[in-house]
Amino acid sequence: MHVEDLRWFVVLAEAEHLTEAAAALGTSQPNLSRSLRRVESAFGVQLFEREHRGVRLNPYGRLVLEAARAGTAAVDTARQRIDALLDPESGVVRLAFLHSVATSLMPDLLKAFRELAPNVRFALRQEAGHDIVHDLETGEAEIGIISPRPDPAVFGWHLLERQRLCLHVPPGHALADRRRVELAAAAEEPFVGLRPGFGFRRVTDELCRAAGFAPQLAFEATDLATIDSLVGAGLGVAIIPSGSVRGNESGAVSVPLAGVQARREIGLSWRLRTPLTPAAERFRTFVGERVPVSTG
Structure with a gap:
């Protein structure tokens, strides 16, 4: 029947x-x-x-x-x-994004796209990189703004930003007026970092290990904006990507790291073997065609 x-x-x-x-x-x-x-x-x-x-x-x-x-x-x-x-003019884009792009990259992308497609709606999920990968795998999200790049055999990728890594220090700190700084110079400083499990936490741990020390964590946060605020309050120093915190009033200073070739790459990702809905495909195409790669 x-x-x-x-x-x-x-x-x-x-x-x-x-x-x-x-x-x-x-x-x-x-x-x-x-x-x-x-x-x-x-x-x-x-x-x-x-x-x-x-x-x-x-x-x-x-x-x-x-x-x-x-x-x-x-x-x-x-x-x-x-x-x-399924209507590309009024459908829904299920989009997951990193905490660290919530005040920088995300608002710019959404604003620009909504000028083109004002009736398309977004179902947004703000979470850590590993959770975004899981949501893409299960279909909870169709598109993710993520770092680092997930498995290229499974996920598509469009690079959005390549950010220089900096040592974030409190205002008036002894290292604040340097043009560049070796990470080892902060070996004895208390650090503010992301909680374990975040992709960028692994990056910072590896950088500190390569510089010959294990950071002493004064606090573990879930987003870079909180880290910026705590560094500005003098709780410690941090490694953050250049330009990842917009409009901060903390007064903290970002000093580019010397001798570090690593860059944090943020990109748009989607599951290769799963067709996107028309609205999501429209958003992916828009980002791919109109958003140039930004290098911090």
Whole structure:
């Protein structure tokens, strides 16, 4: 039994005549009879009483009619909602993004795209890089703004920013007026960093290890804006990407790291073997064509 069988059942129940119902449906009477048999077989009972002038619902049929009307209405509503989601002019983009781009890259992208497609909506998820990868894998998100680049065999990638790494120090700090600084110069300083599990936390740990020390963490945060505020308050120093904190009022100073070739790369990512919805594809194309790579 299919949904169309239930639709035909409703028409027959209202017409109470096989020939008239078949004509209204644009089908033959034998086709309608076969459809009715499928419905009755699915419920295991006869649903109509045959009369000289037509058919009439029995008590079982009246129960099925109520359910059929509700069920077909629910299916129609679901189809309408899916059609709306698939409309590139008014659909929904399921987008996951890093905490660290919430005040910098994200607002610029959304503003620019909404000028082009004002009726497209966004279902946003702000989370760590490993959670974004998981959401892309499960379909909770169609597109992610992420760092570092995920597995290229599984995920597409468009580089958005390549950021220089800096030592972030409190205002008035002894290293604040240097043009560049070796990371080893901060070996005895307390550090403010991201919690374990964040991709950039692994980067900073590796940089400190290469510089010959393990950082002493005064605090572990979940976003770079908090790190900036705490560094500005004098809690410690931090490694952060240049330009990752916009409009900060903390007074903290970012000094480029000397002798460090590493850059933090942020990009747009999507699952290669899963087609994007039209709205998401439109957003991906927009970003790929109109957003140049920024190097900090």
